[in-house]
Amino acid sequence: MAQKVLIMGESGTGKSTSMRNCDPAITAVVNPVGKPLPFKNHFETLDNVTDAREIIKYIKEQVKAGKKLIVVDDFQYILAIPYMNRIKETGWDKYNDFGANYFEIIDVCKDLPDDVVVAYMTHLETLDNGLTTVKLIGKLLREKITIEGLFTIVLRTGVYEAKYYFYTQNSGKDTVKSPLGMFQNYAIDNDLNYVYDKIKNYYELGTYKSDEEMDKEDQKVAGDIEKPDASGRRSRTRKAEQKAEPVEKAEKTARTRKSRAEVEAENHEKMTKYQEKVDEAIQEAAGDSEEVDFDVAAEAAASVPAPELQKPPRRTRKERKTAEQTVEQSEPVQEEPEVTESESDKMDATPETEGAMNAPEPPVRGQRRRRTRQ
Numbered sequence: 067m068a069q070k071v072l073i074m075g076e077s078g079t080g081k082s083t084s085m086r087n088c089d090p091a092i093t094a095v096v097n098p099v100g101k102p103l104p105f106k107n108h109f110e111t112l113d114n115v116t117d118a119r120e121i122i123k124y125i126k127e128q129v130k131a132g133k134k135l136i137v138v139d140d141f142q143y144i145l146a147i148p149y150m151n152r153i154k155e156t157g158w159d160k161y162n163d164f165g166a167n168y169f170e171i172i173d174v175c176k177d178l179p180d181d182v183v184v185a186y187m188t189h190l191e192t193l194d195n196g197l198t199t200v201k202l203i204g205k206l207l208r209e210k211i212t213i214e215g216l217f218t219i220v221l222r223t224g225v226y227e228a229k230y231y232f233y234t235q236n237s238g239k240d241t242v243k244s245p246l247g248m249f250q251n252y253a254i255d256n257d258l259n260y261v262y263d264k265i266k267n268y269y270e271l272g273t274y275k276s277d278e279e280m281d282k283e284d285q286k287v288a289g290d291i292e293k294p295d296a297s298g299r300r301s302r303t304r305k306a307e308q309k310a311e312p313v314e315k316a317e318k319t320a321r322t323r324k325s326r327a328e329v330e331a332e333n334h335e336k337m338t339k340y341q342e343k344v345d346e347a348i349q350e351a352a353g354d355s356e357e358v359d360f361d362v363a364a365e366a367a368a369s370v371p372a373p374e375l376q377k378p379p380r381r382t383r384k385e386r387k388t389a390e391q392t393v394e395q396s397e398p399v400q401e402e403p404e405v406t407e408s409e410s411d412k413m414d415a416t417p418e419t420e421g422a423m424n425a426p427e428p429p430v431r432g433q434r435r436r437r438t439r440q
Contacts, residue, residue: 075223
């Protein structure tokens, strides 16, 4: 049975271009659309054919002729082109034909030698549940057959920072998979020839490269991309982290500032030293005389450069809170004088009417009354 690999990706993400390093002597291409490949090549190709019987016949002939790598490019058009050709037909029978035609082209691998690798390149789609999988038509193949379940190796193309990659491990939101230990990195260069060599080395099929040779190849194609987390976000690449380190250090340095107390202490120290230098300058200008002329002293003081004082920053909340607590602790608490029992009795004995104002008398027209205390 031949080794199958499914490579899925959006258009323009490097599926067809991944064949650029493949050896034309051992490679044959099935091209259902018949479009030119995106690089100069001399591959043996079967163009503009979507019928499974013709494709299967071609694949077997090429394998018999010595081809070891068969590529079915634009595999989704095996479904799409017949669908468009029969779009006016009603009924569900045509979908059975599409599904059978599609499945037979995969199933042919069981009739091929073990040292042959067949790569199927197809577009992808994201389902309503957020899962990214191969692009299909109708519900037959998706509900009755899980296409990725027919493959041990499912890769996905991707573009990151203008570089083209194959993703080799499941991100949690797609159907990518590969055998344990086959690929050392989550992302590798989109090089189908490397994948072909890796498969033959891993399974030890036919004439294959040694482990030492593949270790060197692993280093060449290793992508500098970290596997995304559960939310689908990728962490920085190692190169990006190395570039960002000096910037982060600079930001941390720029953000570090002195506290208000530190600035005030430094300013006080500068002023103390400045005053000492001024005193020394005046003393030197005075010489042996006990009195110094004002103008001479002012000129001597002006000769000493004034220090550059820093503007104290605003207090932080923590500093303000600490200052308030210090003030509260330094202020003495005034205790209320105790009231003795005798004083309390006197206060209680005071009649309630004492100091009260007499009730106002009804006013007489044209006359003002003044309220007095009783």
